[in-house]
Amino acid sequence: MPTRDIPAVVVSRLPLYLRALCYAQQEGLTTISSQELGRRLGITAAQIRKDLSLFGEFGKQGTGYPVAALIRQLRRILHVDHVWDMALVGVGALGRALLHYQGFARRGFRIALAFDMDPTKIGRRVGAFVVQDVARLEAALRSADIRLGMIATPASAAQEIAERMVQAGVRGILSYAPIHLQLPPDIQVEYIDPVIHLQRMTFYLGAQGRPASADELPGAQPCGHHDEG
Amino acid sequence: MPTRDIPAVVVSRLPLYLRALCYAQQEGLTTISSQELGRRLGITAAQIRKDLSLFGEFGKQGTGYPVAALIRQLRRILHVDHVWDMALVGVGALGRALLHYQGFARRGFRIALAFDMDPTKIGRRVGAFVVQDVARLEAALRSADIRLGMIATPASAAQEIAERMVQAGVRGILSYAPIHLQLPPDIQVEYIDPVIHLQRMTFYLGAQGRPASADELPGAQPCGHHDEG
DNA sequence: TAGATTGTTAATCGATTAACAATC
DNA sequence: TAGATTGTTAATCGATTAACAATC
Numbered sequence A, B: 001m002p003t004r005d006i007p008a009v010v011v012s013r014l015p016l017y018l019r020a021l022c023y024a025q026q027e028g029l030t031t032i033s034s035q036e037l038g039r040r041l042g043i044t045a046a047q048i049r050k051d052l053s054l055f056g057e058f059g060k061q062g063t064g065y066p067v068a069a070l071i072r073q074l075r076r077i078l079h080v081d082h083v084w085d086m087a088l089v090g091v092g093a094l095g096r097a098l099l100h101y102q103g104f105a106r107r108g109f110r111i112a113l114a115f116d117m118d119p120t121k122i123g124r125r126v127g128a129f130v131v132q133d134v135a136r137l138e139a140a141l142r143s144a145d146i147r148l149g150m151i152a153t154p155a156s157a158a159q160e161i162a163e164r165m166v167q168a169g170v171r172g173i174l175s176y177a178p179i180h181l182q183l184p185p186d187i188q189v190e191y192i193d194p195v196i197h198l199q200r201m202t203f204y205l206g207a208q209g210r211p212a213s214a215d216e217l218p219g220a221q222p223c224g225h226h227d228e229g
Numbered sequence C, D: 001t002a003g004a005t006t007g008t009t010a011a012t013c014g015a016t017t018a019a020c021a022a023t024c
Helices: A008-026 A034-041 A045-053 A067-077 A093-100 A134-144 A155-167 A194-205 B008-026 B034-041 B045-053 B067-077 B093-100 B134-144 B155-167 B194-205
Strands: A084-089 A109-116 A148-151 A172-175 A188-191 B084-089 B109-116 B148-151 B172-175 B188-191
Touching (some): A034 A045, A084 A134, A084 A155, A084 B194, A093 B093, A109 A134, A148 B194, A188 B194, A194 B172, B008 B034, B008 B045, B008 B067, B034 B045, B084 B093, B084 B134, B093 B109, B148 B155
Parallel strands (some): A084 A109, A084 A148, B084 B109, B084 B148, B172 B188
16 A cells, blocks of 8 residues: 555545545445546546546446445545544533534544543533543543544643643644644644634635624734634 | 735635734734744745735845734735624534634624524524524525525535525535535635544554444445534 | 845746546 | 546646845
8 A cells, every 4th residue: 555655635635535435325326437526526537536546446447436345445545444532622612512423433533532621521421421631631542542632622722732642642633723733743733723714715705794893803912812612 | 906816725825824923913923034934834934925925025024024014914815804794504513612612703703693494493592692593594694695604504404505505695605514515616615524634634644543343334334424513 | 234034036846637548 | 339437648737945136
């Protein structure tokens, strides 16, 4: 498996292929062409064929790709043919939503542990989880052998939590805190910040927002601290 | 303003610059070099200078960029010098988290309306919002002149909701539903699906997940329907 | 002045697309 | 067979980087 020297932009598309293939399978398709897959994703057929060809020859001329087999291949390539246990730090409104989210399990992930620093939250149940004291983060992560972490804390806490996760053996972090984390280059980091996405859209939408009132966009502090995401 | 023919990849970085500049301002910096900004974002200094030069000459040799002025410029370029009203559809766990999120307002956004189809939710208060019947979506969006929508419904409902939003005048959609939306090319669409990010990381992490038990990754339905995100 | 840093150019690097022989 | 579609090549296209004159 030439898992090295695969362009990052190709890797970033593979999960989209997998997701679309799963929907196709649920619809009853047993084979799918690069053209049809591309249509469903807004990606050109040539792009998809080129990407997949980096990992092997999965298709058949004249008929396309066998859906089930390609799903298996992509799950193997992405290492989601096994389930990854994750740790969540930050059980605010967002953390609670993540704890209740049913979409992780069947796509290869499971939240195993949830932490917060708030004494009023520690020990309480949220869904199937008991919120643990973040003071015990390192010990708990090590004993559960956790490799993936999710951060849903205020931005002000995210860097420290990330460092402690890495100390405890975490190799990949998905952060909802709106701040860039400074971490060793061998640690995988991904970010989710809805405002970033919104601002990418408003660039193209023109000046149609509403006039800002004084306390919404104060000049002295035009961006705010973005806690509790 | 040459707001056209700006590469999309440049546009996608501008919100990151703005966010980092705001933190710098909160730390008391009045000027910042492209090198320092790049260090904080994991982006090369040349990249930042090149990107910004597409919009004007904002810096000064020897000293760098004036933080406050560059923030103003980026907010103008991204059209977040005004506040954008948004509509949210889907008041499940994720929708509630979005309704409680304090990070929108000071970065240029405000949820104005929230909708759901569940009769037990309609009319109930969530934070400062009263959940409205999604049957009234078009009428309410038009009368409030909403241009931005957020979708936090099950994947199975997302396409229909998106089409109805567009019908009602929405020009940009941020979707948390794990499905690609088929919409007119002039509609801006951005997606947030945490599993996509997680799978991008596990590609690099090697085969360290836990063996899947039968009911976690069933062969017959290896991906599941991903509702309620 | 000396040191630092921008804006811009040219070179390098990488990704996407078009086209088509192979073949199912 | 005829039609369809892959895998791959070569060409095009676009983005990043390095370097440096200009200048604060």
